[in-house]
Amino acid sequence: MLYGAIEAGGTKMVVALVEDTGEIKDKVVIPTSTPEETMPQIIGYLKGKDIKAVGVGSFGPVDVVKGSPTYGCIMNTPKLAWKNYNLVEALETGLGVPVSLDTDVNAACLGEMTYGCAKGIGNVIYVTIGTGIGAGIAVEGKLLHGMMHPEAGHILITKRLADRGQSVCPYHDSCFEGLASGPSIEARWGKKAYELVDNQIVWELESEYIAKGLMNMILTLSPQKIILGGGVMHQEQLFPLIREKVAEVLNHYYDTRELADMDTYIVPASLNDNQGILGAAVLAMNV
Ligand code: ADP
Ligand code: ZN
Numbered sequence: 001m002l003y004g005a006i007e008a009g010g011t012k013m014v015v016a017l018v019e020d021t022g023e024i025k026d027k028v029v030i031p032t033s034t035p036e037e038t039m040p041q042i043i044g045y046l047k048g049k050d051i052k053a054v055g056v057g058s059f060g061p062v063d064v065v066k067g068s069p070t071y072g073c074i075m076n077t078p079k080l081a082w083k084n085y086n087l088v089e090a091l092e093t094g095l096g097v098p099v100s101l102d103t104d105v106n107a108a109c110l111g112e113m114t115y116g117c118a119k120g121i122g123n124v125i126y127v128t129i130g131t132g133i134g135a136g137i138a139v140e141g142k143l144l145h146g147m148m149h150p151e152a153g154h155i156l157i158t159k160r161l162a163d164r165g166q167s168v169c170p171y172h173d174s175c176f177e178g179l180a181s182g183p184s185i186e187a188r189w190g191k192k193a194y195e196l197v198d199n200q201i202v203w204e205l206e207s208e209y210i211a212k213g214l215m216n217m218i219l220t221l222s223p224q225k226i227i228l229g230g231g232v233m234h235q236e237q238l239f240p241l242i243r244e245k246v247a248e249v250l251n252h253y254y255d256t257r258e259l260a261d262m263d264t265y266i267v268p269a270s271l272n273d274n275q276g277i278l279g280a281a282v283l284a285m286n287v
Contacts, residue, residue, distance in 0.1 A: 004046045004054035004095070005280035007104060008087065010079055010131070013038060015045050018281035022115045024274060034081040035090070043094035054091055054099045055283030057107025057276050060134075062087070064102050064149055072101055075148075100283040104128075104276055106143045108229060108269070109136030111279030117270035118225050125223040126275070127152070129210065130230035133177040137221060153177035157212040160205060163188070176213035180206060182232050193232060207238050211245035214266070218250070224258050229269035242266060 002025065007014040009032060016027040030041045046054065058064075061075040072088025091099045102110070109126035112118040122141040128134050133153030137144040144150055154175045159167075165188030167178030178184060185193045189202055196202045214226060228242070243262035250259065258265050269275050 002049060002051050003281045003284035004049070004051040004097075005277045005284060006042065006054065006056045006058075006091075007107070007276040007280055008032070008056055008058040009104065010059045010077075013042060014277055015042050016277045016281070017046075017049055017051065018278065018284075020285055022278055022281070024277065027277070032079070032082075035085050036081075039090050039094070043091070046095055051095075051097060051284075053097050053284040053287040054095060055107070055280040055285070055287070056087060056091070056099065056101045057104040057280040057283070058087060058101060060103050060149065061151070062101070062103060062149075064106075064145055065147070072099075098287045100287040102143060102279075102283055103134070103136060103149050105134040105136030106138075106145075106149065107136070107279035107283060108275040109138055109227070109279065110143060110282050111271060111275035111277070112227050112269065113138060113141075114282045115271060115278050116227075116275060117267055118227060121224050123222060123224045124227065125152075125217055125221060125225075126227045126229065126269070127214070127217075128230035129180065129228065129232040130182055133181050133213070133230075135217065137223075139221065152213075152217060153181075155213060155216050157209055157216070160208065163205065165189075176209065180209035180213065180232075182230075185232065193235070197235065203235060203237055203241060206232070206235075207241035207245050210238065210242050211249055214242070214246055215249045218246070219253075225264075226266045227269055227275075228266065229273075229275065233268060236268070239266065239268065 001020045005016045005018045013030045017025040063070045073086045074082045088099045118124045124138045126136040135152035167173045168184045169178030
């Protein structure tokens with residue numbers, strides 16, 4: 001059985017055909033321009049492929065609450081052409097198969113829980129640290145939506161006193177995304193993140209902010225595993241620093257079996273950047 005999977009991002013759409021075994025049969029990348037230009041290309045690719053359903057992991061904010069009047073719509077986005085656009089309706093009309101939608105980060109979390117490093121674990125957080133920061137959250141085996149979906153990139157963290165960088169978040173002057181996203185690193189140091197590889201101070205500060213963000217999530221959600229993905233996390237030297245600082249900020253407030261083994265508690269994404277598309281396929285399988 002074949003399923004359609006879409007990872008809908010602000011700059012590109014990854015569209016794939018996935019077997020129910022999790023094998024990716026084929027994959028294309030389509031630029032995200034306007035719905036009028038992009039959607040016919042997605043539909044054209046998936047049409048006539050005998051797919052049973054389509055799953056979408058989307059950039060947001062997006063209404064993923066089934067039964068809500070605006071279910072399936074991209075909400076408030078700086079990409080104005082997509083604002084209020086109903087992704088689910090467009091795909092269902094264009095393809096005539098059921099469509100299941102979740103956030104890009106929830107899809108990635110689901111991909112890791114089904115095929116990756118979080119198999120068999122029910123309480124998982126997938127955090128992406130890239131252009132923005134976002135978290136997909138599973139609680140007792142179910143992806144968390146609540147009133148819409150979590151926006152854990154905007155939790156407040158304390159700024160280091162000596163940090164002269166300004167938050168790049170237009171809404172908050174001391175939030176996780178504002179202080180630790182890729183663009184915030186670039187704004188603070190005046191260079192592209194990958195040009196700062198050898199500057200230890202950069203990653204020391206970055207890991208401190210990531211550790212603070214993670215600590216808030218650990219204490220609130222009690223996850224059994226945390227997976228870190230996104231462009232910034234390609235800096236693998238961050239992992240040992242983050243693990244050390246998370247232990248430091250938690251300060252043995254509580255000790256669990258999971259926290260005792262930081263190397264398996266805080267881990268990189270394990271599916272070669274296919275976690276989002278595979279999770280989208282699982283959404284389709286569960287539609
Ligand atoms: P997006 O979040 O737009 O989907 P990414 O997850 O690739 O895309 O994140 C892009 C951000 O990550 C940019 O701000 C970029 O500077 C940063 N980034 C990308 N690759 C690297 C790298 N190898 N090292 C450090 N930062 C990176
Ligand atoms: Zn913010």
